[in-house]
Amino acid sequence: MIKGLKGLLWSLIQLIFRMEIKGLDQLQPRPTLYVSNHNIGALIESHGLLFEAENKFQGKHVIWGFTHPSIFKVWGIRQYYEWVGAVPATYDVAREVFSSGDSLLIFPGGNQQALRSVFDYKKNSFRDSHGWAKIAKENKVDVVPVTFRGSHFVNPVLFQSKLLSKILIFPWLVGLKWLSVSVAQILVTALLIYFLKSFNVSWWIIAPLSVVTFALTSLTIIFPFKISMTMHPRIETEQITQDELEDKVAAIMNQIYND
Numbered sequence: 001m002i003k004g005l006k007g008l009l010w011s012l013i014q015l016i017f018r019m020e021i022k023g024l025d026q027l028q029p030r031p032t033l034y035v036s037n038h039n040i041g042a043l044i045e046s047h048g049l050l051f052e053a054e055n056k057f058q059g060k061h062v063i064w065g066f067t068h069p070s071i072f073k074v075w076g077i078r079q080y081y082e083w084v085g086a087v088p089a090t091y092d093v094a095r096e097v098f099s100s101g102d103s104l105l106i107f108p109g110g111n112q113q114a115l116r117s118v119f120d121y122k123k124n125s126f127r128d129s130h131g132w133a134k135i136a137k138e139n140k141v142d143v144v145p146v147t148f149r150g151s152h153f154v155n156p157v158l159f160q161s162k163l164l165s166k167i168l169i170f171p172w173l174v175g176l177k178w179l180s181v182s183v184a185q186i187l188v189t190a191l192l193i194y195f196l197k198s199f200n201v202s203w204w205i206i207a208p209l210s211v212v213t214f215a216l217t218s219l220t221i222i223f224p225f226k227i228s229m230t231m232h233p234r235i236e237t238e239q240i241t242q243d244e245l246e247d248k249v250a251a252i253m254n255q256i257y258n259d
Contacts, residue, residue: 001083003059006051013044016224017154023231026144027053029061031098032234033136033143037124037253038107038114040182041151041227043219048229049105049146050084062102066094068110070175074216091135098139105146106132115180115218118156122257126250133242133249143245145232145252153225155184155218170208171215184220189213 013019036045046065053063067086072078087093089106097104107114108129116123136143157180165171165179192213196206232252237245 002050002054002085005047005084006054009047010051013048017044017150017227019048020226020228021048021052022229023233024052024056026231026234027056028234029057030103031101031139031141032103033132033139033141034063034103034105034146034231035132035136035143035249036105036107036146037126037148037256038109039121039148039152040114040118040157040180040219041148041154041221042107042114044154044221044227045148045151045229046105046107047084048227063105064097064102066104066106068175070111073174077216091131091138094135095139098141103141104135106135108132111176112160112178115157115160115178115182116152117159118152121152124250124253124256126246126253130242130246133246136237136245137242140238142234142236143249144234145249147230147232147252147256148227149230149256150225150227154221154223154227155182156223157182157218168211168215170211174215176215179215180218182218182220184222185214185217187222188217188220 034049036049039045050063050065053061062085064085064087065081066089067081069088071081071086072088087097089110094104108131109125113125133143160178160180162178164181165176168179171179189210193206193210196209235245235248240248
């Protein structure tokens with residue numbers, strides 16, 4: 001699936017978002033934990049890294065992607081993510097990935113981090129996230145920090161809300177505790193309502209369809225903002241403590257927009 005998508009999309013993505021990529025020599029065919037900052041442009045980030053891995057490994061080494069459990073609750077979306085190598089974010093799955101000789105990609109902070117306001121674009125959750133470091137230490141694998149710059153502007157998030165997720169019911173039911181309100185969500189939902197009303201569809205049908213559409217379009221991309229991806233030198237984890245590992249990676253993440 002990755003190979004096919006790469007052929008169809010990668011050149012187009014690189015052209016539209018003027019992708020700048022550095023540090024590809026850090027992609028090595030051995031068990032590695034790739035850990036990255038998380039933005040609203042998550043689809044570009046995750047697919048971009050996987051496309052480059054396919055270029056280098058030609059299917060001989062796999063990078064699996066830790067994914068929020070809510071993804072696997074929505075039919076259609078679940079199947080797609082499984083096809084591109086998404087796995088549920090659990091410690092047992094991580095152990096299985098590394099024991100098979102494969103690698104793992106983790107975006108600490110989950111959807112709360114990815115759906116943060118565009119006004120907080122510099123913020124990251126690495127000082128508060130510890131699971132990724134625990135996984136690296138327990139499985140004795142190297143860590144390669146990956147930073148993305150610019151990908152939080154492809155769909156400006158106005159704010160995020162846990163209460164809104166509960167009010168709309170559907171997001172909360174599928175496990176989305178935080179829900180964003182972004183420019184793309186507003187535009188897409190408004191267009192859907194306009195289209196359905198033009199055919200005199202009842203509000204009893206429009207309302208639930210609008211809620212689902214609003215909840216599922218948070219990662220929609222509408223602006224071709226320049227994106228850069230940098231793979232930083234790998235960190236050997238066996239000779240340092242978990243706290244030292246977290247400090248090293250957090251320091252890198254805090255410098256994303258300071259260069």
